[in-house]
Amino acid sequence: MTHEQFEVLSNQAVAACAVVYFLAFLAHMAQWAVGRRVSVEERTLATAGGPETTEQVAAYPDDDAEPVMRARRIGVALTVVAAAAHLLAVVARGLAADPERVPWGNMYEFTLTGTLVVTVLYLVLYRRYRLGWLSPVVTGFVLVTLMIDVLALYEPVVPLQDSLQSPWLVIHVIAAIIATGAFTIGGMCSLLYLVKERWESRRPAGAPLGGGYLARLPSLAVLDRVAYRTHAFGFPIWTFAALITGPIWAHYAWGRAWGWDPKEVWAFITWVVYAAYLHARATSGWKGRSAALIALVGLATLWFNFIGINFFFGSGSQHSYALELVASVTTV
Amino acid sequence: MPPDTRLDTDLDHRASSSAPAPPPSEPPSLAPRELARWAWRQLTSMRTALLLLFLLALAAVPGSVVPQEGVDSTRVAQWQADHPRLTPVYEWLGLFSVYDSVWFSAIYMLLMVSLVGCIVPRTRVYWRGLRAQPPRTPRRLDRLPAHRSFTTDAAPEEVLGLARERLRARRYRLRRPTDDASDEAGDGSVSAERGYLREAGNLVFHLAIIVVLVGVAMGSLWGFRGSVVVVTGDGFANTLTRYDEFSAGPFFDPDDLEPFDVTIDDFDLTFIEEGRQRGMASQFRADVTYRSSPDAEPEQRELAVNHPLSVDDTDVFLIGHGYAPQITVRNDDGSVAYSGPTVFLPEDTTFRSFGVVRVPDATGADGERQQIGLEGEFYPTYFFIRGEGGGPGTAFPDARNPVVSMLAYGGDLGMDDGSPQSVYLLDKDALEPLTDDEGKPVRVDLALGQTVDLPDGLGSVSFDGLSRFVKLDVAERPGQGLALAGLVVALLGLLGSLYVRPRRLWVRAERTDDGRTLVSVAGLDRSSGGDLSGELDDLVTRLSPTPQTPQEQTP
Numbered sequence: 037m038t039h040e041q042f043e044v045l046s047n048q049a050v051a052a053c054a055v056v057y058f059l060a061f062l063a064h065m066a067q068w069a070v071g072r073r074v075s076v077e078e079r080t081l082a083t084a085g086g087p088e089t090t091e092q093v094a095a096y097p098d099d100d101a102e103p104v105m106r107a108r109r110i111g112v113a114l115t116v117v118a119a120a121a122h123l124l125a126v127v128a129r130g131l132a133a134d135p136e137r138v139p140w141g142n143m144y145e146f147t148l149t150g151t152l153v154v155t156v157l158y159l160v161l162y163r164r165y166r167l168g169w170l171s172p173v174v175t176g177f178v179l180v181t182l183m184i185d186v187l188a189l190y191e192p193v194v195p196l197q198d199s200l201q202s203p204w205l206v207i208h209v210i211a212a213i214i215a216t217g218a219f220t221i222g223g224m225c226s227l228l229y230l231v232k233e234r235w236e237s238r239r240p241a242g243a244p245l246g247g248g249y250l251a252r253l254p255s256l257a258v259l260d261r262v263a264y265r266t267h268a269f270g271f272p273i274w275t276f277a278a279l280i281t282g283p284i285w286a287h288y289a290w291g292r293a294w295g296w297d298p299k300e301v302w303a304f305i306t307w308v309v310y311a312a313y314l315h316a317r318a319t320s321g322w323k324g325r326s327a328a329l330i331a332l333v334g335l336a337t338l339w340f341n342f343i344g345i346n347f348f349f350g351s352g353s354q355h356s357y358a359l360e361l362v363a364s365v366t367t368v
Numbered sequence: 369m370p371p372d373t374r375l376d377t378d379l380d381h382r383a384s385s386s387a388p389a390p391p392p393s394e395p396p397s398l399a400p401r402e403l404a405r406w407a408w409r410q411l412t413s414m415r416t417a418l419l420l421l422f423l424l425a426l427a428a429v430p431g432s433v434v435p436q437e438g439v440d441s442t443r444v445a446q447w448q449a450d451h452p453r454l455t456p457v458y459e460w461l462g463l464f465s466v467y468d469s470v471w472f473s474a475i476y477m478l479l480m481v482s483l484v485g486c487i488v489p490r491t492r493v494y495w496r497g498l499r500a501q502p503p504r505t506p507r508r509l510d511r512l513p514a515h516r517s518f519t520t521d522a523a524p525e526e527v528l529g530l531a532r533e534r535l536r537a538r539r540y541r542l543r544r545p546t547d548d549a550s551d552e553a554g555d556g557s558v559s560a561e562r563g564y565l566r567e568a569g570n571l572v573f574h575l576a577i578i579v580v581l582v583g584v585a586m587g588s589l590w591g592f593r594g595s596v597v598v599v600t601g602d603g604f605a606n607t608l609t610r611y612d613e614f615s616a617g618p619f620f621d622p623d624d625l626e627p628f629d630v631t632i633d634d635f636d637l638t639f640i641e642e643g644r645q646r647g648m649a650s651q652f653r654a655d656v657t658y659r660s661s662p663d664a665e666p667e668q669r670e671l672a673v674n675h676p677l678s679v680d681d682t683d684v685f686l687i688g689h690g691y692a693p694q695i696t697v698r699n700d701d702g703s704v705a706y707s708g709p710t711v712f713l714p715e716d717t718t719f720r721s722f723g724v725v726r727v728p729d730a731t732g733a734d735g736e737r738q739q740i741g742l743e744g745e746f747y748p749t750y751f752f753i754r755g756e757g758g759g760p761g762t763a764f765p766d767a768r769n770p771v772v773s774m775l776a777y778g779g780d781l782g783m784d785d786g787s788p789q790s791v792y793l794l795d796k797d798a799l800e801p802l803t804d805d806e807g808k809p810v811r812v813d814l815a816l817g818q819t820v821d822l823p824d825g826l827g828s829v830s831f832d833g834l835s836r837f838v839k840l841d842v843a844e845r846p847g848q849g850l851a852l853a854g855l856v857v858a859l860l861g862l863l864g865s866l867y868v869r870p871r872r873l874w875v876r877a878e879r880t881d882d883g884r885t886l887v888s889v890a891g892l893d894r895s896s897g898g899d900l901s902g903e904l905d906d907l908v909t910r911l912s913p914t915p916q917t918p919q920e921q922t923p
Binding site (some may be wrong): 045194202276279283286288290293294296297301308318321336 | 414415418421422424425427429432438466467580584589593639640648672673674675676683685687764817841843845848851852855856858859862863866867
């Protein structure tokens with residue numbers, strides 16, 4: 037296959053995987069909608085225990101009911117198919133360049149790979165953390181992000197610049213992408229934590245739980261724990277990407293390890309905010325709600341760094357690959 | 369419902385047990401000694417550390433919005449010219465060099481003090497804890513957040529023996545039975561603990577951060593960084609005067625510059641000819657000859673992006689390139705007043721470049737000394753569009769049809785009074801444009817090989833050849849290796865502090881009235897994301913002779 041054909045294949049695979057993500061999203065929507073039909077009486081009958089037990093059991097009113105299970109299985113199977121197409125899109129993108137290269141040369145490619153990492157992390161952790169409740173969020177998020185990626189960020193395949201031709205590109209960028217994916221999933225959990233926490237605090241005591249999405253989310257402690265674990269997974273990788281491999285590569289490519297370039301500044305800010313998150317979770321008075329808020333602030337700085345810097349500080353950042361190396365000559 | 373989604377074992381003792389107790393919210397009105405102690409406790413508390421972390425993140429923001437002196441001084445100058453009223457305020461606030469400013473330094477210094485104040489006592493606590501025994505088995509195991517119990521026909525001693533064996537295999541540290549009557553020897557229980565490396569990792573991480581800071585500080589105190597433009601064929605000796613731009617730390621001594629020199633023998637690059645990236649330069653590299661000292665053997669190698677040249681502790685990076693047209697200015701009598709490759713700095717990616725020629729010692733028609741200045745642009749592949757909105761331009765960055773187009777000035781170049789000025793700009797304060805017979809400014813447009821006469825018998829200008837130049841960055845950063853090592857160690861410590869799960873497990877076996885044995889198993893996860901159900905279930909399965917589902921109880 038020629039490079040051009042690979043490029044077409046990549047674009048088609050993106051379209052295909054977006055369609056399948058959409059179907060998976062519909063299946064998960066169906067899963068939660070089907071679950072709602074079960075009447076409140078049934079649940080109360082089944083769990084005539086203390087108030088606490090009622091709540092615990094009622095949190096999953098009918099997750100084992102056959103229609104729910106079927107919709108869930110279809111959703112996950114579709115997500116696997118979509119992830120395969122997604123992977124194909126990423127690989128074909130790399131093969132489309134001449135010479136072949138890693139597909140992380142611009143924002144379109146970074147987003148394409150980042151969303152794939154989100155899906156893969158979700159699928160890998162699905163069984164271990166029983167992430168069924170995260171399915172609609174993940175499929176919806178990946179779908180919307182891919183849409184934005186194709187509509188706003190698409191760039192045709194081009195070869196890498198000299199400064200990007202380094203083994204450190206592979207290491208630095210893949211680590212940054214994996215960390216971004218992990219932080220994104222963690223942020224979703226923290227967001228759900230905040231929504232559920234608010235919902236719980238507003239619900240009058242003793243009111244029926246209902247069979248809605250929030251009621252069927254796992255308890256706050258579990259949301260918090262999954263959020264923590266994904267963040268704790270992402271943080272060392274982010275440290276590695278932003279503070280170790282990034283400076284090493286910058287040293288070789290630009291002659292300085294750390295130059296307070298806007299992208300570096302914000303990578304540092306993200307690192308500090310997530311460090312604060314890890315500390316907050318271990319500090320009384322900051323656990324739970326505050327920690328979740330900090331995690332979301334961290335996610336905001338992370339995404340701002342990725343999107344905002346390129347748009348707002350484009351010409352001032354060496355990380356915006358719009359300008360060539362020549363830009364630095366003019367500063368003599 | 370699965371047990372792991374229900375048990376909240378998130379009892380974090382990491383911070384609260386070893387960190388100082390929460391400080392009182394108001395300072396005690398006591399002697400200075402107490403006040404100092406109170407202030408120290410405030411500073412080293414986790415809350416303060418958190419606040420300082422937020423402050424640090426916040427303080428870093430302006431540096432990405434306002435142009436920074438250390439990053440791009442040209443943009444700073446431009447910004448200051450555009451905002452004359454804000455500039456003094458910003459300067460006073462140190463916003464043009466945020467990361468060297470007093471307030472930014474104050475935040476991270478405080479953070480470091482807070483860190484040390486927290487880490488040192490914790491290291492002491494950890495050292496003691498490392499040699500201590502796992503704690504005594506609590507009286508009521510069912511009060512712990514994660515616990516199981518079951519009955520079996522096996523004897524208590526047998527169960528406890530099995531438990532010890534299993535826990536030891538899982539690398540738990542077991543509490544040794546002691547002579548103390550109140551201890552577990554007669555109690556019929558096992559107390560075990562593991563995961564001591566978590567706190568070690570935590571301490572290592574924080575100590576390594578300090579090492580990183582020391583490394584970075586060394587670099588900025590003793591290091592230097594300079595940039596220099598070298599025309600192909602020319603050399604560059606590492607002396608202070610040779611640099612176009614130079615910045616060094618306060619403890620840097622110019623005598624410490626390593627006495628190497630580098631000659632750019634050849635510079636080669638390829639422009640992509642077609643496709644979407646047409647005009648993008650790729651694979652540029654320079655062949656260089658270098659000597660680590662004037663007496664050393666010359667060595668040859670290739671210098672390219674991502675492949676710096678290291679001479680001893682100094683690194684030389686190829687970071688840019690451009691054109692240097694060879695321009696000759698002759699006096700009316702044919703003698704040469706100026707000759708050589710003249711650096712024109714690229715203004716954009718098309719390599720339309722800007723440069724000046726300064727001829728301080730030309731001779732006029734009357735034999736008087738004259739100063740001539742030429743200022744203008746270089747176009748590698750020249751084109752001209754006539755009419756409205758038209759003008760000169762370059763079609764391609766490679767030199768296919770090189771043209772220089774300059775305006776000529778006469779008068780005083782301002783070089784004689786010795787005041788410093790940029791080599792790449794013309795100081796036009798005392799210069800007048802040269803004019804032709806009709807009074808129009810003289811424009812010197814030259815294609816390669818052409819010569820143009822200047823008016824008033826001032827001689828001629830010719831464009832004899834085309835060279836390229838490279839821009840090199842030269843830097844020495846002592847402590848860079850130390851910082852890197854610190855970061856790697858910090859990462860290892862971080863991994864330990866995040867993934868090692870410190871936990872305590874207890875097993876108690878008691879004879880019940882009906883002659884069977886009641887076994888209770890309980891655990892306490894001391895990390896912040898822990899979940900013990902798997903560990904407990906595993907232990908229960910090992911200890912109960914017949915497969916059975918353990919009774920699970922919620923607190």
